[in-house]
Amino acid sequence: MYDLIIIGLGPAGINAGIYAKRSKLNVxxxxxxxxxxxxxxxxxxxxxxGAIDLTGPELATTFYKQIRALKPEIKLEEVIDIKExxxxxxxxxxxxxxxxxxxxxxxxxxxxxxxxxESIQNISYCAxxxxxxxxxxxxxxIGNNFKAxxxxxxxxKIVNKLYFIYEGKKIDLKLDNxxxxxxxxxxxxxxxxxxxxxxxxxxxNLIVSGIFVSLGSGPSSSFAENLGITDEKGFITVNENQxxxxxxxxxxxxxxxxxxxxxxxxxxxxxxxxxxxxxxIRNKSR
Ligand SMILES: Cc1cc2nc3c(=O)[nH]c(=O)nc-3n(C[C@H](O)[C@H](O)[C@H](O)COP(=O)(O)OP(=O)(O)OC[C@H]3O[C@@H](n4cnc5c(N)ncnc54)[C@H](O)[C@@H]3O)c2cc1C
Numbered sequence: 001m002y003d004l005i006i007i008g009l010g011p012a013g014i015n016a017g018i019y020a021k022r023s024k025l026n027v028x029x030x031x032x033x034x035x036x037x038x039x040x041x042x043x044x045x046x047x048x049x050g051a052i053d054l055t056g057p058e059l060a061t062t063f064y065k066q067i068r069a070l071k072p073e074i075k076l077e078e079v080i081d082i083k084e085x086x087x088x089x090x091x092x093x094x095x096x097x098x099x100x101x102x103x104x105x106x107x108x109x110x111x112x113x114x115x116x117x118e119s120i121q122n123i124s125y126c127a128x129x130x131x132x133x134x135x136x137x138x139x140x141x142i143g144n145n146f147k148a149x150x151x152x153x154x155x156x157k158i159v160n161k162l163y164f165i166y167e168g169k170k171i172d173l174k175l176d177n178x179x180x181x182x183x184x185x186x187x188x189x190x191x192x193x194x195x196x197x198x199x200x201x202x203x204x205n206l207i208v209s210g211i212f213v214s215l216g217s218g219p220s221s222s223f224a225e226n227l228g229i230t231d232e233k234g235f236i237t238v239n240e241n242q243x244x245x246x247x248x249x250x251x252x253x254x255x256x257x258x259x260x261x262x263x264x265x266x267x268x269x270x271x272x273x274x275x276x277x278x279x280x281i282r283n284k285s286r
Contacts (some may be wrong), residue, residue: 001088001099001100001101002026002027002028002098002099002100002101003020003025003026003027003100003101003102003277003278003281004020004025004026004027004028004100004101004102004103004104004274004277004278004281005027005028005029005030005089005091005098005100005102005103005104006020006027006028006029006030006103006104006106006274007030007079007091007103007104007105007106007107007223008030008031008032008037008105008106008107008108008220008253008255009029009030009031009035009036009037009064009067009074009106010036010037010038010039010106010108010253010254010266011037011039011063011253011263011266011267011270012037012106012108012252012253012254012255012266012267012269012270012273013029013031013037013104013106013107013252013253013270014035014036014063014064014066014067014267014270015063015266015267015268015270015271015274016104016106016252016270016271016273016274017029017067017070017072017270017274018066018067018070018271018274019270019271019274019275020274020277020278021067021070021071021072022070023274023275023278025274025277025278025281027072027073028072028073028074028075028098028100029067029072029073029074029075030074030075030077030079030091030093030098031074031075031076031077032076032077032078032079034060035060035063035064035067035074036056036057036059036060036061036063036064037060037108038056038108038109038110038254039056039057039059039060039063039263040056040057040060041056042055042056043055043056044056045059045263047262047263047264048262048263048264049264059263075093075095075096077093077094077095077096078093078094079091079092079093079107079223080092080093080094080223081223081226082103082105082223082224082226082227082249083226084227084246084249085099087101088100088101089101089102089103089248089249091103094119101248101280101281101284102248102249102250102277102280102281103248103249103250104242104250104251104252104270104273104274104277105221105224105236105244105249105250105251105252105255106251106252106253106255106266106270106273107219107220107221107223107255108219108220108253108254108255108266109217109218109219109220109254109255110217110218110220111125111126111213111215111216111217112213112215112216112217112218113125113213113215113222114142114186114211114213114215116186117186117189118222120189120191120211122191122194122195122196122210122211123196123211123212123213124210124211124212124213125212125213125214127141127151127154127155127212127214128151128154130210130212131154131155131158131159131212132158133210134155134158134159134209134210135158135159136159136160137159137160137208137209137210138159138160138161138162138163138206138207138208138209139155139159139161139162139163139208139209139210139211139212140162140163140164140165140199140206140208140210140211140212141155141162141163141164141165141211141212141213141214142165142167142186142211142212142213142214142215143164143165143166143167143212143213143214143215144166144167144168144214144215144216145168145214145215145216147214147216148164148166148214148215149171149173151212151214152164152173152175152178153173153175155212156175156177156178159177159210160177161177161178161179162175162177162178162179163179163181163199163206163208164178164179164180164181165181165184165186165201166180166181166182167215170182181201184201184202184203185201185202186199186200186201187200187201187202188200189211195209196208196209196210196211197209199211218233218234219233219234219235219236219254219255220234220255221234221235221236221255222234224236227244227246227249228245229244229245229246229249229251231257235255235256235257236251236255236256236257237256237257238250238251238252238256238257240272241272241273241276242256242269242272242273242276243276247280248277248280250273250276250277251273252266252269252270252272252273253266253269253270254266256269
């Protein structure tokens, strides 16, 4: 049984981890991708105290070094569910189940996944990063915004044929190798030997080698939906102690419903969450 499990190692989770380790809590940190969170994709850091001429990955590395020096237990796994038990919480990942007295949710925000197909690893959420893997092949792009239209233009220069499933009003995009499909839904995806083969839609099937998704970004809180602490957009409401409505569960950083989304307040909220998780454990054991 852990004292505290921290979900997500962006600025909020890393700082929560530093405070938890320094106050001698038995803590487990869980991160599904790269420690440092969104910092890893920021070119230049602005508005963060002490960070002069730093890139995001440089600041992420400094943060990570600071927590690693405290020798925390870290698992590179994806949290898929949290269950409230009588006197503890169960945190379920894609690999195992862990029990803890308290939990801090600091999973930030990210690309919205294709609903129903979240676990398919070879769906791409970045045309710029992955288009070259599909040179002269047929692919599908599922999108609903301006960025998706830009990604369709980019993909059309590289792939053979692009099926662009657009979730929204008709758009003015005319490119020889792009077929825009409206009012469609992905029903199934056929995969053979780990390769995408076919996308089954409501009204037709598409034989493709790749799938791109560009549905905007939002809070990464699908694993917490069952707890009833997320709002209609997926944000979590907390009080000034970073407490959610469930005793022992805290939320910090970009996952929280608030007015300012910056590194400085994400880190500060992580500290507040960890301090209050410690107080909660001490009060319970009295
Ligand atoms: C382009 C851009 C530029 C920015 N520039 C600045 C700037 O100059 N200055 C500034 O102050 N702020 C800036 N920000 C905002 C800043 O990046 C965020 O406010 C900050 O990163 C929030 O930290 P966080 O820890 O809450 O979340 P994140 O940084 O989003 O980290 C969340 C972590 O949780 C992990 N995670 C998510 N789901 C799970 C799961 N199910 N299981 C396990 N782990 C999970 C993610 O992989 C990620 O590592 C910028 C943001 C963007 C997008």
